[in-house]
Amino acid sequence: MDGHNKLRDLAVSDSGFVFDPYTGSTFSVNLTGLTILRGLKEGHGREDIVGELQTGFAAGDADYHRDLDEFVGQLRNQGLLPLDFSVER
Amino acid sequence: MSSFNSTIAVTGLNATDNPGPGVAVIRSLRADPEFHGRIIGLAYDSLEPGIYAADLADDVFLIPYPSQGSEALAARLTEIQKRAGLDVVIPTLDAELPLFISLEAQLADMKVGTFLPTRDQLDLRSKAHLAALRGKVEIPVPATKVINDASELYEIHREISYPFFLKGLYYGAYRATSVDEAVHAFHRVVAQWGLPVIVQEEVRGDELDVVAVGDGRGGLVGAVAMRKTFLTDKGKGWAGIAIHDPVLMRLTEQLMGALRWRGPCEVEVVATKDGGYHLLEVNPRFPAWVYLSAGAGINLPSAVARLAAGHEVKPMRDYRVGTMFVRISLDQIASLEDFERITTYGELRRSAGSAQ
Amino acid sequence: MSPLPAYERPLIIRHESGLMNKFSRVQSMRPMTHLDGVAVAELMETYGSPLFVFSEKTLVERYRELRDVFSLRYPKVRIAWSYKTNYLDSIARVFHKEGAWAEVVSMFEWEKARNLGVPAEQIHFNGPYKPKAVLDEVLPAGTIIHIDHFDELAVAERVAVEKGIRPKVAIRINLTADGTPQWSRFGFNLENGQAHDAVMRILTGDRLELTGLHCHLGTFILDPDAYRQSATKMVDFANRLRQEQGITLSFIDVGGGFASHNTLKAQYLPGDQATPSFSRYAEAISDALGKLNYPPREMPTLVLETGRALVDDAGYLIATVQANKRLPDGRRALIVDAGVNVLFTSFWYKHDVVPAQEFRGVFEPTILYGPLCMNIDVVRDTLLFPPLNVGDQIVFRTVGAYNVTQWMQFITYRPAVVLISQNGQHAAIRKREDLEIVRGPEQMAPWL
């Protein structure tokens, strides 16, 4: 099963509660994580997702690209994305 | 007893294979026909089994771990009182008692009643000080020694012979038959419950248990004595029977007098073959089998809830000897939505008119 | 339009039993933006990071509480400030101004106390190492030594003869108190008769005047009952000496050791719940003193050498976040600019630590590393902590004891120490080290 499929099948609620039907694992994600997760589920690219973070939140001097990559690393760690997945530049 | 409709919060919903007493306390409250109030379950973790029993708690709230300190708990209880109303709290776990005791006055200011021992009473009966009860009660107390360093185990056989038990200050007990086992057990206890470790002489015999409530002035509100009739491989009582034992009752009365105990407690005793009794432990809370007290006709959890609410409770003495309990494990069906609520919002409101 | 939610670093956490309690995190931690009314930001700007900060208010409050709860229960009480706990001049002076004597264990500490104006007769001198040169100086000056072993006793007698004096001395005793590890290496053992031998030796030598008994049980003793036991044994011994030998002691010294509100690593409940109040120690000790067979006017003074319990709660360490890291096991790590070289006590204590500014975001298991290039440089084992940004400050609390004496100069300069006065003034009471200070005692080998 490839990682995209799994993302598509994740149940993600507005509260930030995430359910992986393949493993039965559940997760909590914060609002920014939720934005990225939804973007990835819908196949958005890097610039789109960064744009959603920029317009959706009152930011200080955040490094969106670093945070996006780090979050994708967390999803890989949790087995929600294949190990070779990255958001293309 | 008279009609009673407070909102009562109870902790210890961890009804696992080593169960916390909360579920039994709540079932006892529910068994009181005069009780018309609401029950709030207080849990530390979203997977505490008692959360998912729809007929137990009307509402469930997560509370911070004792290790997070009193400020955090006070803030959370204030919030719960605002959201769901709160008249009485009954803590049921050893490790949370120092914290609730330290909050007693603050809770009273918030009009939340408790019925707890003082900090000195709590320490007096602690496993570390049990030996000090020698002479205050008429039955012997096994030899105990408090140790802080595993190296002390190499000398200990001079004072306490093998086999003996190593116990944590709050929970946990391992039996050791040799130095190697003792050192291993020492590190297990420390890893889970920290220092010190209590070494206690083994006394073999029937395990007898009393659940009792002291009035804080040296008197006994009520007590039920029980013999464990079935032990699990972990030594937990899985079945038991209410017994009539004047010696045990006298011991319990002596303890309440010596400690001026206020609130619930569990007195653990071993009866040896030769008819002797030995005091093993005095736990500062209800035991997990306390529902037997309600079943046998003196509902001690309900008595404590009433006392905490400031009501009078007359001494309760007569219970139905021969009442048995047999514990059961069963799998509840839980909904992912309930799990989501408790996990993401820290609360599960089942009571009518609740916001969610 | 409602305002946009604030940006936080994105995070996903798997639900695991034992970690599923959002309320243990969200509400339990409040940022500590000010220390005694002074903004952390202002302190950072003035003195730099990292920085030790002491609250004079807390020092004085703790001191007065200790004095008051003991004086309430026993008429004659003396507190001797235990220098090793924190011998910065300003800290010691706060206690001396409140009336404290000094307790020292070395010539350096003795000189420091004398330099602060403490009369030599108001110094208790402890420790297993008091060479003759030291006794030559402190005994004629009137300092009370607590004799640790027979060899020291012999040297003290020699000094008495040589100087033609009759010094006032105490003996240090060790004893067993259930539940505390015995510090049997210090002093004379009570139970096996050694302490009695030492007294007899002093009496027959007739060169020294035995005026006190001392017993320091250990440190961070959470059980007041241990003091009940030690004080009871000392009282029994004192009664026996009075009855058999006619010795009237002028003081009984129960040492230090009361717990601060810190939390030992091997401790289940945190300090705010486990640490007994001063009154509970006072009750245990005064109960025992009640059994003294002394006429009311001759009651010995109770001496307390409380160290950490007076100063620990008053000390803070502010450090600055240098980096965020994610470890392979998923834990978050923060690298801060204060390591175990500065926060020496982090080897034994789970120090309470909080952010110094408002924060948002999900609490996660986080480990705090110092800046040293060594694996042991962990200033706080895993705790639940909010996300912080580089440049944010954190405040370690309850770190006033033993750190600014046991810290080491390693790799870099030791930080400044600041005292905040009772009315909110602040001043550096020890400046940050610099190259000149550290190089000061160095000398280039002449052939290089």
Ligand SMILES: Cc1ncc(COP(=O)(O)O)c(C=O)c1O
């Ligand atoms: C003789 C003596 N007195 C007093 C103290 C101070 O002890 P604490 O800081 O635990 O109060 C010590 C500390 O080791 C000591 O050795």
